[in-house]
Amino acid sequence: MPVDPRFVVWCAACGWNADPEAGVRRQDTGLFERVRSGMARRHGEQLYAELARAEPGAGRPAGGARVLASLLALLVHGVTVALAAAGLWLWLLTARWGEGLQPVIGVLLLGLAVLLRPRFGSTARLRKSETVLERSDAPHLFALLDEVAAAVGTRGVDIVVVEADANAGVRTHGLRQRRVLWLGMSLWAVLSPQERVALLGHEFGHYAHGDTRHSLLVGSALRTLGEWRYVLTGFPTTSLLEQAAGLLTLLPRWGVQGLILLLDQATLRSSRRSEYQGVFRK
Incomplete structure (x- = not known):
């Protein structure tokens, strides 16, 4: 097979360059x-x-995997709650007695609990730090998103985050579980119209088919x-x-x-x- 040293080799052994690194x-x-x-x-x-x-x-x-995932998630959040409770107890109940380092340890545990608190994400922060499209900004794009989502069996997204990477993905943010589509323009620009539909169907599948990670x-x-x-x-x-x-x-x-x-x-x-x-x- 001809090999050009300027490019990554495409072959069966390297997975056809799907992941060259x-x-x-x-x-x-x-x-x-x-x-x-x-x-x-x-x-x-x-x-x-x-x-x-x-x-x-x-x-x-x-079903057992779903139950296990939920129990593990509860364990993770339970550790954070336990750290916060222990910190409050050491700080509030022992501080008035002045018992050495216990109040200091309590403050440290509270700080650790705050650092390790659950991150639900925030669309307001996304709007400040990323390039975000709302429905009013790109009505034709959101109409396509709604159509593809309905075909897959779910609803569309609330906002679209535009970035330069050759990638795409969906996430949920906040307690209200607002849906966000991350769309890399360097990937979107090289796809044909039907390839774009396929990409969107692939991403909306995470919502439609019970991806517990979301x-x-x-x-x-x-x-x-x-x-x-x-x-x-x-x-x-x-x-x-x-x-x-x-x-x-x-x-x-x-x-x-x-x-x-x-x-x-x-x-x-x-x-x-x-x-x-x-x-x-x-």
Whole structure:
């Protein structure tokens, strides 16, 4: 096969250039990320094979997985509530007695609870920090979104965030679960009209086919776990003091990584199912 050194080689071994940097990431990422990537790949291949054979109940998320995901999400939020309650108790009940460091520890626990609080997102913040389209800004685009969403079996989005990346995705923000479509213009510009419809159908499938990762309970727990991981690993380890801090956070860090893996496994089937069913319905 002719090879041009200026470009990434397209071949079966590299997955036809679908993800040319995957090999680099596998070398640079840690054990947990490699395990997550392997689980996602195996699960996706299995689910695709089931849907392609049109087996009865193919790709249907197991009820036990949904229950497990909800219990894990409640556990995550319960830890935050426990930190806040312990902080309040140490600060309010013992501060008046002046018992050493207990009030200080209480304040630290309250601060940690605030840092690790559930993140539900806010469309108001998106409007301040991103390029946002409302219905009045792009009525034809929103008419297309509503039409595709109705064909998939769901409703459209409330706002569209326009960005430069070659990507697209849907999210939910706030307690009211307002729907947001993230649309990368560098991807949108190169697609044909029917390819754009297919892309939108794929993304709306997350809403239509029960992707638990977009639910209020589980979605906020995943974001909270991301904050936990950042707090425990988001510092350098160059000095001896920093290395000692890294050792002290080793067990909590592994515990958080384990929770992420469990929640990933519990929600993986519904997430992949929503994507593949969007493809198979088109």
